[in-house]
Amino acid sequence: MNKIKGAFDEIKASDELKEKTISFIKEAAKAETASEETKENITVKKQSKKKKFFAPILTFAMACIACFFVFNIYFTAYSYVGVDINPSIELKVNRFGKVIGSHSYNEDGRKVLDSLNIKYKDYEQAMDLIYDEVANQGYLKDDSYIALSLQTDNNKSNINIEKTLNKCTRKNIDKHHLKKAEYEIVKVSGKERTEALNAGVSACKYKAIEELQKYDDTATVDKYKHHSMREIKNKTKECRSEHNRQQKHNNKTNNTTNKQTKKQNKQKNKQKNHKQNQKGHH
């Protein structure tokens, strides 16, 4: 066997890569089924024949409408991608995957966006630039918690964008040698994003504070809006542990109280029976 064959033989796809791909295909199959069902619900109207009296004017009008339509499509937001570390930024992305707008939720986010020119770039390229700038400005730490949010109404796009964000974030975590960094991608609905916007925070921070509120009644959006994601996550972990510990303690106390009550009731019944027996004798 020639040595080149031997060298090529060494290269194999790992089980992890195969399993990830199989899961990806299964998700794509589900998305395909969902989109087929949507297509069946759309009714196609038959267009009536139009008279060709004003053909040139009509052609010009159609061309104007087409340009307006294309222009509109290009500048219509198709999805929103948020990234929150402490700089809190959101990208408005069109259906072609281009960034058509960006928004910062805090001063740190504003500083990052002011240093970059990401408009009309691919959102993946924009994310790479954002990560680099966030690192340059010293916001990316070894144990940073990177929260990403994704809002889009199309299931198929959701899968693709999520995959790209996963790949981009992992690549950048490795690139900047962030050994203890963690990240999550949160899918949000339009309604949740609007609620977050109204509260003045990114969708991922809003969801993180909601999670904290399950274990800490005193937590509010205003109190935590300027905290980093890492701080909020650590606080949630702390409060959740305390909450679980408290629950366990309450369960134990309830069990002890129940046992004592049962014992007391048993003694009362014994005394009652004894009195009754005595009456019976007399």
Place this chain on the structure above:
Amino acid sequence: MKSEKQTVAAIEKYADMVKRICFMYLKDEYDTEDIFQGVFLKYFQSEIEFTDEEHEKAWLIRVSINSCKDLVKSFSRRQVTSLDDVSEIPSEVSEDNHEIWEGVLSLKKEYKDVVYLHYYEGYKAHEIGEILGIKENTVYTWLARARKELKEKLGGEVLE
């Protein structure tokens, strides 16, 4: 469109082959994963009825090579340094084969394709021509040039 079952079977059968092709073009594991999944997604979504296994395999090889080339092209369009330019050999290659891979990876991309398809997959020149969409004579020329370069870098025994 293929069924989920057919696609999973294709993944089990051709995963190593697709990985090898990606390996020749991309050393970044994230790009490899991306292209790898993209190739099998295209397989899943394709309407082509394969006449036989050879047809299916050749289709996958063509799609893998084209996907890798498109990604490498996009690096130069975005003026991002392609990791293809970085001469680091990934860790999955054993020490014994380091030199061979250095030799193969340093070839022009057209030569890499014909070397892989001929010396590893065992395709003949006319078959390689059909897969890559080039003339048989071009395949012979590229193979000869690739052989010459590899001999100069690695010695004659490597191709025996």
